[in-house]
Amino acid sequence: MKTKSNIERLLEKGEFVVTSECGPPRGSDAEAVRKKGNLLKGVVDGVNVTDNQTSVVRMSSLSSCIILKEMGFDPIWQLVCRDRNRIAIQSDILGAAALGINNLLCLSGDHQSFGDNPKAKNVYDIDSIQLIYTAKTLRDEGKFLGGDEVKGAPMLFIGAAENPFADPFEIRALRLGKKVKAGAEFIQTQCIYNVEKFSKWMEEVRERGLHEKCAILAGVTPLKSAGMAKYMKKNVPGMDVPDSLIERLSAVPKENQAEEGIKICVEMIQQLKEIEGVRGVHIMAIEWEEKVAEIVKAAGLSPRPSA
Amino acid sequence: MIVAERKLFDDLYAKASKHKKVLLLGCGTCVTVCMAGGEKEVDILDSQLKLASRERGDDFEVTTHTIVRQCDDEFFDEETSRKIAAADAVITLACGVGVQFCSEKYPEKRVYAGVNTVFYGATVEQGLWEERCAGCGECIVDQFAGICPVARCAKSLMNGPCGGSSNGKCEVDKETDCAWALIVKRMKELGTLEELSEITLPKDWSTSRDGGPRRIVHESLRLDEGTKKEG
Amino acid sequence: MKNEPTIIAFCCHYCAFTAADLAGTMRKQYPTNIRIVRIPCTGKVSENMVLQAFVEGADGVMVAGCEIGSCHFIQGNVRAVKRVAHAKKLLEETGVNPDRLEFYHVAASQGPLFATTSAEFTERIKQLNAGGKASADTTSAETPQETVHDSSRT
Numbered sequence: 247m248k249t250k251s252n253i254e255r256l257l258e259k260g261e262f263v264v265t266s267e268c269g270p271p272r273g274s275d276a277e278a279v280r281k282k283g284n285l286l287k288g289v290v291d292g293v294n295v296t297d298n299q300t301s302v303v304r305m306s307s308l309s310s311c312i313i314l315k316e317m318g319f320d321p322i323w324q325l326v327c328r329d330r331n332r333i334a335i336q337s338d339i340l341g342a343a344a345l346g347i348n349n350l351l352c353l354s355g356d357h358q359s360f361g362d363n364p365k366a367k368n369v370y371d372i373d374s375i376q377l378i379y380t381a382k383t384l385r386d387e388g389k390f391l392g393g394d395e396v397k398g399a400p401m402l403f404i405g406a407a408e409n410p411f412a413d414p415f416e417i418r419a420l421r422l423g424k425k426v427k428a429g430a431e432f433i434q435t436q437c438i439y440n441v442e443k444f445s446k447w448m449e450e451v452r453e454r455g456l457h458e459k460c461a462i463l464a465g466v467t468p469l470k471s472a473g474m475a476k477y478m479k480k481n482v483p484g485m486d487v488p489d490s491l492i493e494r495l496s497a498v499p500k501e502n503q504a505e506e507g508i509k510i511c512v513e514m515i516q517q518l519k520e521i522e523g524v525r526g527v528h529i530m531a532i533e534w535e536e537k538v539a540e541i542v543k544a545a546g547l548s549p550r551p552s553a
Numbered sequence: 554m555i556v557a558e559r560k561l562f563d564d565l566y567a568k569a570s571k572h573k574k575v576l577l578l579g580c581g582t583c584v585t586v587c588m589a590g591g592e593k594e595v596d597i598l599d600s601q602l603k604l605a606s607r608e609r610g611d612d613f614e615v616t617t618h619t620i621v622r623q624c625d626d627e628f629f630d631e632e633t634s635r636k637i638a639a640a641d642a643v644i645t646l647a648c649g650v651g652v653q654f655c656s657e658k659y660p661e662k663r664v665y666a667g668v669n670t671v672f673y674g675a676t677v678e679q680g681l682w683e684e685r686c687a688g689c690g691e692c693i694v695d696q697f698a699g700i701c702p703v704a705r706c707a708k709s710l711m712n713g714p715c716g717g718s719s720n721g722k723c724e725v726d727k728e729t730d731c732a733w734a735l736i737v738k739r740m741k742e743l744g745t746l747e748e749l750s751e752i753t754l755p756k757d758w759s760t761s762r763d764g765g766p767r768r769i770v771h772e773s774l775r776l777d778e779g780t781k782k783e784g
Numbered sequence: 785m786k787n788e789p790t791i792i793a794f795c796c797h798y799c800a801f802t803a804a805d806l807a808g809t810m811r812k813q814y815p816t817n818i819r820i821v822r823i824p825c826t827g828k829v830s831e832n833m834v835l836q837a838f839v840e841g842a843d844g845v846m847v848a849g850c851e852i853g854s855c856h857f858i859q860g861n862v863r864a865v866k867r868v869a870h871a872k873k874l875l876e877e878t879g880v881n882p883d884r885l886e887f888y889h890v891a892a893s894q895g896p897l898f899a900t901t902s903a904e905f906t907e908r909i910k911q912l913n914a915g916g917k918a919s920a921d922t923t924s925a926e927t928p929q930e931t932v933h934d935s936s937r938t
Binding site for chain 2: 831832835838839875877878
């Protein structure tokens with residue numbers, strides 16, 4: 247155990263870890279962050295705080311992390327390469343560590359063309375794997391990318407995301423290996439709807455021995471309706487929603503589809519839990535945080551071990 | 554080559570109609586090949602300006618001239634200089650380099666850009682051009698089976714595709730190939746896919762535009778002070 | 785504008801030009817406004833050829849070529865259709881009504897069709913000259929996709 251991270255500690259103890267996510271508000275109201283936080287209090291082991299997700303401007307990820315930290319959470323700070331060069335990235339990592347942030351999730355970031363500022367210039371000075379490498383170099387070598395010595399290394403538990411369903415499929419496990427090699431200690435996956443394909447990916451992951459080198463937290467997102475399922479299948483790149491799921495939701499009357507979606511999510515978690523190498527789940531209930539407690543409970547993952 | 558696209562007609566008309574006598578100056582190199590600013594496009598713009606000024610009741614004169622290259626001193630010959638001198642303003646259909654070079658050579662003349670310079674690319678098929686190079690100053694394409702992730706990945710990712718690669722296409726534009734899908738396919742065919750498990754470290758961007766405007770000097774080619782051509 | 789319009793008809797040697805000739809021998813009258821320019825193939829027609837005709841005073845330009853599939857040079861008429869569509873856009877930018885330009889398919893044996901087509905087109909131009917809106921012409925070629933460089937793609 248290197249850091250003060252709650253999830254690192256639990257993973258080391260062999261606990262099945264549960265994380266969730268909290269998207270910062272589109273304004274400066276700290277209360278909005280606390281409100282979401284309250285819905286997750288005592289429900290999960292760690293909360294991801296997204297960094298201007300889908301390139302839509304929101305309250306800074308790090309600031310939101312601090313608000314949650316003050317509430318007693320151990321936030322997982324998401325950091326994207328889209329908006330910062332290596333100078334800002336290294337500086338922010340030091341700052342986050344100084345403020346008591348223990349977990350860093352390294353991401354490339356959605357392209358700005360999807361957000362509310364499509365005219366923005368993107369940075370991409372470094373990519374997500376180089377970001378992992380940067381965080382690890384700062385922490386373990388005590389060195390900046392430029393080679394100078396860091397006075398007070400930032401002790402962050404380093405994670406990354408992976409989409410097992412994006413193309414080209416044959417590079418996915420190899421690329422995960424690269425992330426692990428660069429220094430990723432935990433992986434949160436893109437939301438899984440196709441368990442069969444995910445299992446195939448996990449097989450490859452195990453073949454490469456990667457499940458022993460990093461903790462894989464399987465991502466899930468409850469579906470609110472058949473419409474949402476169809477939308478995600480059609481419009482979200484790299485999202486694999488099997489028709490059988492859409493059919494199952496469509497077969498239920500509209501007013502009961504949300505309930506069915508929760509049921510599917512719970513079943514999914516139970517299936518994923520049985521796959522060798524899956525060390526936890528990451529529940530992304532997008533603007534539906536109030537359901538996380540119910541899902542965790544129904545999946546038999548409640549109560550969470552104390553922090 | 555440098556690939557450009559002609560500016561909107563209304564923009565060009567607004568510029569031209571501010572003057573009495575306008576010269577349209579074409580360039581015979583890259584912009585001719587990508588059909589944005591060669592002789593043919595100069596003629597079309599000439600006709601268009603004439604038709605529009607008639608329709609709108611404006612009165613200005615348009616003349617045309619095309620030279621081999623506007624990024625090279627050599628081709629701004631006497632005839633060109635005379636034609637430029639005779640005009641009140643020049644709309645050049647050369648790339649951004651040509652526009653600036655022309656402005657530098659004729660500092661007293663108002664010079665307008667007639668095209669938008671878009672990228673360094675190739676003619677993929679007749680009527681279709683695609684970006685291939687970003688001019689980063691340190692070529693790394695051989696690490697990626699001849700496909701440049703700097704120029705061809707929307708995020709310039711150097712360690713593999715992002716989550717948005719879908720059916721070989723980029724999430725940013727469904728018409729654009731995902732550079733990483735191409736790299737993976739080619740490396741698989743070459744049997745070198747495992748090479749990708751090596752981490753590509755952060756790139757040195759100092760050789761790129763980020764290092765400031767760049768210049769290349771070939772001492773052996775430079776002329777001695779005394780033998781330089783008079784500007 | 786004058787009420788007797790000047791119309792330039794770029795006619796393919798292998799079809800429309802022969803059709804125009806045939807119209808004559810068949811004593812099918814067509815308007816005297818039509819000035820025929822014989823070209824080896826409509827594939828010879830460039831955007832600027834059309835624009836220049838307007839610059840030099842034409843009120844309307846028709847390009848008449850072979851039926852799709854029967855071009856003597858295989859693809860010439862297909863390309864011409866695209867270029868005419870592009871030229872229409874270029875005309876529109878300048879404020880010239882793109883209806884003043886049209887592509888027609890007229891086979892060598894269709895003398896009467898040439899006569900009626902040119903009469904209809906002349907009527908359209910007369911209406912435009914009089915300030916009226918041209919009605920859609922059913923014999924006009926379909927407009928291809930509006931990609932900027934479509935005109936130069938094969």
